[in-house]
Amino acid sequence: MTTDSNAFVPYSEARLLLASGMERIAPMVREWFTPVPVVTAPDYLAAIAELSRAPTQGVVLGIDPDCRRAEQAVAAVKRAAGETRVVLCCEPLMEPLSRKLLEVGADDYVIHPPNAEELQRALQIPSRKMRAAWMQPAAGDLAPSAEELSRLAGLLPHVAAGSREVLREMAGLVALALRAECAMVVVDGSTGAVGAGHRGLTEKAVLVQELHCGGRLAGQIRVGPSAGGAYHQEDMGRLRVYAALFGNLLELAARSRQHQELAYTDDLTKLPNRRRLMQFLAEVLVRAEREQFPVTVLLFDIDDFKSFNDRFGHDAGDEIIRETGQLFRRCCRKHDLVARYGGDEFVVVFWDADGPRSGGAQAPVEVITILNRFRSELGTHQFQLLGQKSAGSLTCSGGLARYPWQGRTAEELINRADHALFEAKKGGKNRIWLVGSGDVCAGA
Secondary structure: OOOOOOOOOOHHHOEEEEEOOHHHHHHHHHHHHOOOOEEEEOOHHHHHHHHOOOOEEEEEEEOOOOOOOHHHHHHHHHHHHOOOOEEEEEOHHHHHHHHHHHHHOOOEEEEOOOOHHHHHHHHOOOOHHHHHHHOOOOOOOOOOOOOOOHHHHHOHHHHHOOOOOHHHHHHHHHHHHHOEOOEEEEEOOEEEEEOOOHHHHHOOOOEEEEEEEOOEEEEEEEEOOEOOOOOOHHHHHHHHHHHHHHHHHHHHHHHHHHHHHHHOEOOOOOOEOHHHHHHHHHHHHHHHHHHOOOEEEEEEEEOOHHHHHHHHOHHHHHHHHHHHHHHHHHHOOOOOEEEEEEOOEEEEEEEOOOOOOOOOOOOOHHHHHHHHHHHHHHHHOOOHHHOOOOOOOOOEEEEEEEEOOOOOOHHHHHHHHHHHHHHHHHOOOOOEEEOOOEEOOOOO
């Protein structure tokens, strides 16, 4: 399973990844750790690919008894995970192998089937039950300090950018201000922590302060022992001030992300707009140059769109544009991007970093499969405002261009795809054209 590159994924939604036979425990894990999203991958290789696609705060790996190179596979997953904990889940007979795999990078293991407490301990991520216990009102109500916390200025850019490290930086700021040995900030199921003893904060903390965001209880700040010997009343006041400021910062960041999402979304189709397309394509091309994988750009439009507008009216024209865009989105892989370019034109960015770049500029088989799937779906789709016999009345033409063979920048690729679209129209419409190769969907 992959994630949708069209959607912004804030750090507070960093997910858990279950891989290699762990689909069977996914429903339980979702219940235990809600609201943390849970995704699955069928094997170790897919897990490595998944880790590069979205923020992940924990990995649970099943032990594949048929894998002859389990040590290398688990080590590779841990390298891809970085600081994210990798926990093995094994049958009792596989426990000796699990202990051996701890030596190559796995952080812990649990016996299948695990319970919520065991998985919470191994992943060091609080379960829903644990967070509920944390959210119980604390005794006492100490007055907050009015001390100016100028060090927050350095945190502002990270919050505004939605940095994955922002919760950890918040925890570091609290630890510094209170001279604490360790500290943890928990927001909507995600955690950031600093200090050698921070792992124990999941179960026990010396100081606990609720964190509110947007008028709701969003999390906690949990603080370990004081490096100075003991905490005083002013420390609690300072902690309350930090909690209030963190809540305000997170609320502002959430609003900023909402405004950014609106600025990058097409009103009619709810797909990414041209601005987001150019930003996304530029980012993918930078990564493609570094990691040496191909990128394919498709520019397509609806054949004879004006005739539908003239015959059925603009409401029908809007329906055609909206449903055609969403139809292509459903036919695509989740990590590809489908954007409205303008009018009845759409641009699709196909990319996949799972393998090295191979020679030749032919369109990849997987892209052609998607294109044929879309053409088949479009041929049977019923457009309500076009009448009961609308199925099969619409066709699309498109042009393909591939990085690096036909362009190295976003502008070059779209220009070449536009030229290929012109060739498709000239060749009779209802075709997808790759310059130098003709209609890649011919005979489908």
